[in-house]
Amino acid sequence: MRCPFCGHPDTQVVETRDSDEGDSTRRRRKCAACDKRFTTYERAEIELPSIVKRDGRRTDYDRAKLKSSLMLALRKRPVGAEAVETAIEAIEGKLRQSGDKEVSSTQLGEWVMKELRKLDKVAYVRFASVYRSFDDVTEFVAAVKESGKKS
Incomplete structure (x- = not known):
């Protein structure tokens, strides 16, 4: 996943948690280039x-x-x-x-x-x-x- 701050293509997943309902996954990511952190959500496409x-x-x-x-x-x-x-x-x-x-x-x-x-x-x-x-x-x-x- 690209970093939304600097556009670098290499980000690392630091933490992963499922939602309470279990229908999505929250991932904290860290950019390898600028060290900024951001959150992404993964859910099934329905x-x-x-x-x-x-x-x-x-x-x-x-x-x-x-x-x-x-x-x-x-x-x-x-x-x-x-x-x-x-x-x-x-x-x-x-x-x-x-x-x-x-x-x-x-x-x-x-x-x-x-x-x-x-x-x-x-x-x-x-x-x-x-x-x-x-x-x-x-x-x-x-x-x-x-x-x-x-x-």
């Missing part, structure tokens, strides 16, 4: 279902888009990168377990909110306020109250 948008359009599942949405909700919140990866893996696990060729964006959004609720209540409310596009303050207050309930 085709995930297409996402059906509210307007009926269909798109391929995009891990980067999911991560971007989570990171936006978690912006300036005390949640580590590993916790975000774990949440993404949990959501992808639900996508795989569904066994469907297509999953609605509504269902995917509900899974995202469930994971955000476990990670950070503020991020959950941020995401819910955009995702559910509240019409008035009472809906927002209800979401805040919902965030305080046990998962």
Whole structure:
């Protein structure tokens, strides 16, 4: 694997760990040229279902888009990168377990909110306020109250 810092083709695996779910492997690597360390994740390439948008359009599942949405909700919140990866893996696990060729964006959004609720209540409310596009303050207050309930 090439070093993302200097581009050198020779990197050494320093540490290997399986995820809790056992569906991915985390590897800490060290570059032989610049001595910088970085993390890679290895997972089986499995085709995930297409996402059906509210307007009926269909798109391929995009891990980067999911991560971007989570990171936006978690912006300036005390949640580590590993916790975000774990949440993404949990959501992808639900996508795989569904066994469907297509999953609605509504269902995917509900899974995202469930994971955000476990990670950070503020991020959950941020995401819910955009995702559910509240019409008035009472809906927002209800979401805040919902965030305080046990998962």
